[in-house]
Amino acid sequence: MMPSLFIAHGAPSLALEENAYTEFLQKLGQDLPKPKAIVLFSAHWESTTQLVSAVTGSYDTIYDFGGFQPELYQIKYPAQGHAETTAEIIKVFTEAGISVQTDEVRGLDHGAWVVLRLLYPEADIPVIALSVNRYLTGEQQYQVGQALASLREQNVLVIGSGGTVHNLRRLNWESQGVDSWAMEFDSWLQDKLEHWDTDALFAYDKLAPSAQAAVPTPEHFVPILIAMGAGDEKKQASLLFRAYQLGNLSLSCWRFE
Template sequence: MIPSLFISHSWPMLALEHNRYTEFLERLAAAYPAPKAIVLFSAHWESEVLTIGSSDDVFETIYDFGGFAPELYTLKYPARGSTAIAAAVRDAFGSKSIEARLDSRRGLDHGVWIILKRMFPEADIPVVPVSVHPFLPPERQLAIGEALRGFGDDNIFVVGSGSIAHQFGFGMDPAMVRRKSMEFEAWIIEKTEQRDIRALLDYRKLAPHASFAVPRPEHFVPLLIALGSGGDAVEPKTLYREQDAEWFGRVAFQFYT
């Protein structure tokens, strides 16, 4: 059995950096049995209907960012998909009356390949990317994850890729941005470790600086999805925490089914 994970994908340069976080991601993959496949919800793929990447071919590597080192745009992550696993994901959603569709054309955005390149550099594990609808209610995000409970029993990783706080703070006082983001992040980590579902679902009202730290929820909802996919028999575990410059932190959680 392998767990569900939430992983901060940080920024695109993570694919080129060598630091504590990249070392952690490289160790993380080795901590579990080799997965049959990876089902990954990316903050950088949004759609009103949940969309599942379905292909048995090598995915295109998408460079959905700009202004970074030229070397970054030469990197590839030639992972194949799995139509069989994609169909299983769609069927799991359907069994819970969650509308979903398959897409055979989209490649892997940086919310997917940046972290997988550090965890599985050989790109030899089938990947099934899944979009997020950031404006569904938190309860619905949790239910999306719950639909995939038990995938870990079949050695399939369910991963949410995003960020807890995602406030860049352009034109703001960096110290203020850092303080508010860290206070929000600390609250979310505490409630997640306690598996306080009620509080997390109402984070907009209860968490300090929530509207500031999460001006738009696309990076936050992968956490709720990953949390939902884990069961309640084992408490969630914070695997990694590090504040990234003055903006938002690098955090990883583990949720066992």
């Protein structure tokens, strides 16, 4: 059975970087069994209704950022959609009572293509992009992932792309170390994920240290709850990688069985 993953996508410039994290993601893509399709929730596609991509040809590459290196705007990631998996997603969401709509035109934003390009640089695996809804409760986010758990048995890889500590206003451009508050939040998160303490995780904004600094808005955090929900059957969480850039921007990867 395929795992589900949470992968921090960092800044768009990650696509051009060569560091321990990009090397890790490249190796991860090589080590995983090749999936039939990838289902990816990006923090940069938000909607109050669950949207599922129904692109039939190649995705356009969306450059939803400004002020970065010119080379970034030349990158293409022409992955294909996958009608069979889109139909299966609609089926399991409907059975779970989750309202869902399709989107036939939207391309892949940087939360999707930066990660996918590092994992699968040939863009030879079909992709189904899904939106996130910041207004759902933590339990509802988990249930979105839970509804997709059966796809893992069909060799489909479920990925939540976001960031556990993601506060652009608190980035420290001069820092050579890691801010203590960011590490405290991620350490709390690690403990709750490894013990599968959903009650605490669903109330992270009230219980976790430095939660407001780490997660000023929830759209980058909720993909980890979705990915976790997809691993509900065995309830096993493993931290595969963690590092930080600019003092507190977390680059982490979690695997859920």
